[in-house]
Amino acid sequence: MACDCALAPSREPVAGSAPARATPIPLSNPILNLAGIVQDSIVDGPGIRCAIFAQGCSHACPGCHNPATHPFGIGVDIGVEEIVSLVRSNPLVSGVTLSGGDPFFQAEGFSVLAARLKRLGYEVAAYTGFTWESLLSSRDPSVQDLLRNLDILVDGPFSLAERDLSLRFRGSGNQRVIDVKKSFAADAARSDAVFAPILCAERRWVG
Numbered sequence: 001m002a003c004d005c006a007l008a009p010s011r012e013p014v015a016g017s018a019p020a021r022a023t024p025i026p027l028s029n030p031i032l033n034l035a036g037i038v039q040d041s042i043v044d045g046p047g048i049r050c051a052i053f054a055q056g057c058s059h060a061c062p063g064c065h066n067p068a069t070h071p072f073g074i075g076v077d078i079g080v081e082e083i084v085s086l087v088r089s090n091p092l093v094s095g096v097t098l099s100g101g102d103p104f105f106q107a108e109g110f111s112v113l114a115a116r117l118k119r120l121g122y123e124v125a126a127y128t129g130f131t132w133e134s135l136l137s138s139r140d141p142s143v144q145d146l147l148r149n150l151d152i153l154v155d156g157p158f159s160l161a162e163r164d165l166s167l168r169f170r171g172s173g174n175q176r177v178i179d180v181k182k183s184f185a186a187d188a189a190r191s192d193a194v195f196a197p198i199l200c201a202e203r204r205w206v207g
């Protein structure tokens with residue numbers, strides 16, 4: 001996966017300026033640590049999408065093609081509102097894909113970003129090395145918020161043994177393209193906290 005970072009990392013201290021973290025971070029504009037942003041991706045989901053790559057992942061999948069995104073905290077810090085502005089600057093973009101790394105390790109900030117993008121009408125998808133069931137089991141409310149602000153979730157770690165180049169928008173057969181909205185809608189009449197997802201049947205996602 002190419003992380004053509006559209007953000008010029010600027011870590012040089014500016015004489016006389018306050019340290020970057022000295023100003024309290026407003027809750028409405030949390031800071032995300034990113035490996036990069038591709039503003040016109042055609043490989044991270046259907047259509048022209050803005051792909052946002054989180055920095056940090058500890059799943060350690062053998063065969064991962066993006067190991068540079070594994071260390072935490074070494075990416076570029078950027079606020080949610082700045083990311084939203086970048087997304088909106090390309091009128092051809094109809095969807096946004098959260099990838100990495102793994103965005104669920106920064107669930108609080110990504111949940112705010114996903115909610116903002118949903119309100120603006122973008123289809124929001126996310127890739128994660130966690131399974132749907134493990135995310136549903138999480139007691140972290142930010143994880144639940146992020147999940148519920150997604151349209152599509154591609155879940156599970158990359159499995160080298162199940163690698164399949166014929167699959168659309170996923171690398172191995174164990175990964176599922178989940179219709180998050182339908183999954184939660186179907187749960188409305190159920191009481192179990194962890195329930196099976198409804199898989200996406202849209203050809204544009206699963207071919």
Ligand code: SF4
Nearest residue numbers: 057060061064101129
């Ligand atoms: S979840 Fe993704 S980024 Fe993380 S190790 Fe697995 S394949 Fe790599």
